[in-house]
Amino acid sequence: MDFDTYVRAVLEALDAVEExxxxxxxxxxxxxxxxxxxxxxxxxxxxxxxxxxxAALCLAVTVIDNHDAGSVSxxxxxxxxxxxxxxxxxxxxxxGRALAEVFAWLRPRDLVWNYWVNNYLLGKRPPAFDILxxxxxxxxxxxxxxxxxxxxxxxxxxxxxxxxxVLGVPIDLGAVTVDSYLVAGMADxxxxxxxxxxxxxLFGGTTRFVLSTSGHIAALVNPxxxxxxxFHTNDDLAADAEAWLDGTEVHPGTWWTDLGLWLDERSGAQxxxxxxxxxxxLSVLAEAPGTYVLDK
Numbered sequence: 001m002d003f004d005t006y007v008r009a010v011l012e013a014l015d016a017v018e019e020x021x022x023x024x025x026x027x028x029x030x031x032x033x034x035x036x037x038x039x040x041x042x043x044x045x046x047x048x049x050x051x052x053x054x055a056a057l058c059l060a061v062t063v064i065d066n067h068d069a070g071s072v073s074x075x076x077x078x079x080x081x082x083x084x085x086x087x088x089x090x091x092x093x094x095x096g097r098a099l100a101e102v103f104a105w106l107r108p109r110d111l112v113w114n115y116w117v118n119n120y121l122l123g124k125r126p127p128a129f130d131i132l133x134x135x136x137x138x139x140x141x142x143x144x145x146x147x148x149x150x151x152x153x154x155x156x157x158x159x160x161x162x163x164x165x166v167l168g169v170p171i172d173l174g175a176v177t178v179d180s181y182l183v184a185g186m187a188d189x190x191x192x193x194x195x196x197x198x199x200x201x202l203f204g205g206t207t208r209f210v211l212s213t214s215g216h217i218a219a220l221v222n223p224x225x226x227x228x229x230x231f232h233t234n235d236d237l238a239a240d241a242e243a244w245l246d247g248t249e250v251h252p253g254t255w256w257t258d259l260g261l262w263l264d265e266r267s268g269a270q271x272x273x274x275x276x277x278x279x280x281x282l283s284v285l286a287e288a289p290g291t292y293v294l295d296k
Contacts, residue, residue: 096138
């Protein structure tokens with residue numbers, strides 16, 4: 001299960017959305033590594049002459065240009081990358097707990113030593129914090145997908161048109177000309193916002209880049225009504241990241257309201273909700289939010 005497998009799954013999901021809704025155009029969205037896969041799927045559609053299936057592209061905390069991409073890139077070389085791929089190949093997957101530990105050590109004061117002192121040395125119970133449950137819910141990654149991601153990052157393939165081929169089609173992000181919306185977190189230690197900003201410059205259409213407060217998860221789990229929230233915007237993406245930030249306008253509140261307005265301009269008129277779910281071919285599998293969440 002590699003890049004081809006996952007991009008094919010995205011295309012199958014688009015088929016299902018079009019069949020159920022009757023819409024011929026869909027907004028494709030992805031978060032973090034899912035944003036990389038969504039970008040590949042969009043470029044695949046562009047390369048096959050079917051970009052008309054997309055109404056827009058939305059990416060969150062997604063790093064595509066891995067040049068100087070923060071602490072992770074500084075700690076990885078070809079020898080270490082080869083060992084990582086070999087280890088996951090022997091097991092058949094990359095353990096989600098191992099990946100979580102890597103991310104934790106990128107911010108050891110907050111994510112390692114803070115709990116070691118508070119919980120172990122002082123014997124205190126950790127304070128309740130809902131976002132930490134996101135960190136605890138790790139996901140394994142197939143060995144083939146892990147190897148593809150490692151090679152992609154080490155060679156920075158998506159920054160050079162045609163260097164990566166998916167489902168037999170050379171991938172060129174510059175051929176993606178639908179409007180795109182990219183959001184990053186100012187305090188994100190996993191996908192630094194400066195690297196996410198460079199991702200915004202790779203697409204061929206009109207891109208809106210938004211910089212939210214907080215980190216990798218809190219920047220996204222940021223509902224309306226959060227008095228501490230704000231976000232930065234600047235339509236000029238020609239400058240480097242710091243110059244872009246210097247020229248930004250700061251807006252109070254969450255970026256979700258900004259995204260809602262942006263989507264309204266690129267979506268059709270509202271229609272009545274269907275009376276039944278699914279379609280004749282695609283039946284309902286389970287009640288929302290799904291058995292995985294309910295079992296937890």
